[in-house]
Amino acid sequence: MSIQNNMEQVVFTKASNGRFTFITPNAADLLGFSVSDILNKTEIELFGPELGFESLEVDQRVSLTGASVAFDAHLSDGSQLRKLHIVKHPYLTESGDVTGIIGTIQEVVDEPVALPELQPVAEVDSLQADVADDNVL
Numbered sequence: 001m002s003i004q005n006n007m008e009q010v011v012f013t014k015a016s017n018g019r020f021t022f023i024t025p026n027a028a029d030l031l032g033f034s035v036s037d038i039l040n041k042t043e044i045e046l047f048g049p050e051l052g053f054e055s056l057e058v059d060q061r062v063s064l065t066g067a068s069v070a071f072d073a074h075l076s077d078g079s080q081l082r083k084l085h086i087v088k089h090p091y092l093t094e095s096g097d098v099t100g101i102i103g104t105i106q107e108v109v110d111e112p113v114a115l116p117e118l119q120p121v122a123e124v125d126s127l128q129a130d131v132a133d134d135n136v137l
Contacts, residue, residue: 013091014101018042018059027105030084031075051075055086062088063098072108083108 010027014020020038028035033046044052051073058069068089075082085108091100 010105012038012103012105014059014103016063016098016100018044018056021100030082030105030107047075058086058088059101062090062101066090066092066098083110 010024010030012020012023012027019040019042021040023035023038025035028038031038031046038046042052043055046052047055054073058071061067062069068087070085070087073084073086075084085106086103088101088103090098091102093099
């Protein structure tokens with residue numbers, strides 16, 4: 001049993017040519033593929049030109065600047081649209097050269113925001129009357 005099969009984190013690595021070299025099974029599931037479908041492929045091959053080229057531009061920015069980049073992407077499997085938060089980091093050699101990308105993926109689940117409970121008008125009027133009584137000299 002390998003460590004990658006037991007990781008909760010959704011992690012991948014890519015070589016400098018943009019091909020996936022590692023991906024955790026849960027990351028592959030989140031993207032709608034098997035691990036074997038993803039390895040040695042580029043995001044353009046997996047997701048098509050629109051999303052693939054956008055991701056390639058982020059990879060190039062990370063490689064050129066050596067800085068991490070976070071962004072959100074939307075991925076549809078045909079039945080549902082998923083919002084993913086992706087962070088890409090430079091994969092560095094011991095000498096500090098960028099040799100690829102290390103990435104993490106998190107699905108963003110938008111939860112409804114609870115609104116504060118409103119008091120009935122009668123209660124508000126009663127509170128205002130109490131405050132007015134307290135302020136009488």
